[in-house]
Amino acid sequence: MATAKPAEDEAVADRNLLERHKKPVCLIVLGMAGSGKTTFVQQLTSRLHTKNKPPYVINLDPACREVPYPVNIDIRDTVNYKEVMKQYSLGPNGGIVTSLNLFATKFDQVIKLVEKRSDNTDIAIFDTPGQIEVFTWSASGTIITETLAALFPTVVVYVIDTVRSVNPITFMSNMLYACSILYKLKLPFIIVMNKIDVVKHDYAMEWMTDFDAFELALSSDSSYNANLSRSLSLTLDEFYKDLTAIGFSAVTGEGFEEFLAAVDAAVVEYETDYCPEHDRLQKLQAEARSKDKSRQKEKFESDFEETNRRLGVTTGRHVSHRNEILLRSRGRKMTDRATSRSVILWKNRRRSNSRNRIALRREKKQYSPGPLLYAN
């Protein structure tokens, strides 16, 4: 029996891997405002439709005016962003965070819908808000990403505006952001250098592989920013090494095949690097939880025995006559004290009950998201 266990574990691990293989690849599209995320999703969706491989598309931007691609799940159908801002007296960013939080409470339903489509969809695309930090550093963004990554092969697609990044300092800011997201999420990562129909991405590829070229681009600038960018470029060398970057035009579709190849490679990376690490961490967490449980149980048992010992109650249920009297008198004293305490407590409770009723009445008026709507 004992020898069969590792083989069983291996079989379970293989089955998990196969199950993960079956499900659609989830692409989480991130990028600064105006980098072209929505246009990129539109181009990708239309090309995949042409290939007869329609993706499952989910819009997670509650503040966008219109979605220019066929969307299967739209956060705006469930959460009214303007109403959230009004009800909670929030500004635009707070409104987006709260809308995402409200939507995250229904994310299990999104997962079920994506799972349902696993037989006839290879790719699920998640378009995110332009306020990048709202998704990457918020609780709901983390919940959404981690839930997806635990169940499906998940890849982060970071869209960069190649036109704006010709400025080496802007380029460095973009790369720093990408780096922070990569190390936070630890998921396979593809950088999409968008808008190559306007400016080719060769300069950026050169800056990532050749420090001297980047320094040359900064040579005319002696500001603090330029010096900082220079130093950071050396530090980011490690980050650049493992990075997959491709050129893309969300307008013409140039780079589409290269992007699909990068996604395939990222799925392999997800299975060989992310999954084993994820499983290892899960195992460690489960072990820590069970250790904690047994520690708590031991503590409870020792506390219980100690209390019994102090009260003179032996485990054999024998209570000495003296102890019995002691217990009774202690009990009486406690009841006297308890009665007056109960009266005060009762009065306080009545007061707090009416306060709760008012709070509840107010709460009822507060915004709650609608049902999750979806198109097949």
Ligand SMILES: Nc1nc2c(ncn2[C@@H]2O[C@H](COP(=O)(O)OP(=O)(O)OP(=O)(O)O)[C@@H](O)[C@H]2O)c(=O)[nH]1
């Ligand atoms: N020339 C060119 N323009 C592009 C490309 N991709 C996007 N654009 C333009 O860039 C602008 C911003 O594109 P969006 O797709 O709205 O960018 P976004 O990142 O979704 O913007 P937010 O929703 O504000 O975050 C639009 O005017 C697009 O037409 C591209 O590949 N080439």
